[in-house]
Amino acid sequence: MPSTALITGTSRGLGLALAERLLADGWTVHGFARGPKTLVHPRFRSHAVDVTDEAAVRIAIAAIAAEGRIDLLVNNAGTASLNSVLLTPGEVAATLMRVNYLGAFHCLQAAGKVMVRQRSGLVINLTTVAVPLVLEGEAAYVASKAAVEALTKVAAAELAPQGVRILAAGFGPVDTALTRAVPRGKLAEINERIGRPQGTTIPQAVDFLVALIGDASVPSGSVRYLASL
């Protein structure tokens, strides 16, 4: 049966690569992005949606649902900031929570309702190995992703009776625009700590996500990392 996915943050990086992979695998893909449309495919629908805008998220997801199912939501849109906890401006911390946590929350809530109606669906929230590593210099970012992990676990318990599964997937530094500002020495140190001295490429991250999507035996509420921790 053909499946439909919604991925947030599809204008570039991991979101774009995952969209391309799912399209190649036969999925219909809806993409949320603030930036310009970068993917053209007969089964790709681009939506100019800022995930921090709750009303816009609700309206866009209602429009998608009016056309059919949403089998998969990948909450990929995110932002990062590195700074000492004592030097991080409050507005930066608020932005991280708005984009990383509230953005995922809005999308999960709206798509979750659609999935409850279907009595099936899978949500994957992207997190980071920085949470279990308790990485210094990333307090605000780690806190926002820890919130995403907590959301994953509670939502999984709440929606399990209606057949909706919620997972979180985390990576070390993936070579995307998000990590290019991070000093090389810091990236190497993190990659060593997670047992991936060569780092993680976008194709490797996509393979990991596709494997998770296809593995119904992964218990809902699980947080899985592409790392040796």
Add this chain to the structure above:
Amino acid sequence: MLTREQSLALVLRRLALLGKELGKPALEQADEQTRLFGEAAALDSIGLVTLIADLEEDIRVATGKTVFLADEKAMSRLTSPFRRTGLLAEYVVELVNR
């Protein structure tokens, strides 16, 4: 334009379908006084969430309008629209005809 009777019919029909699905035959006999939420309610919290999600789609199909039943306005009312089926039907009318 959605009338109270039409709205109540949507709510009761959806409750009956939920009753079949959840194995709760009492829901198939619901009327406008049936308690949905709170003490001695017909639904548990999971059932209420399912009802709301399903009913939003029923309303869209019946009226062409997308409404969000469980918003902050609904939650902050002194009398919750989710307390009884009749109140919920009236709240649906209010949202659709706004």
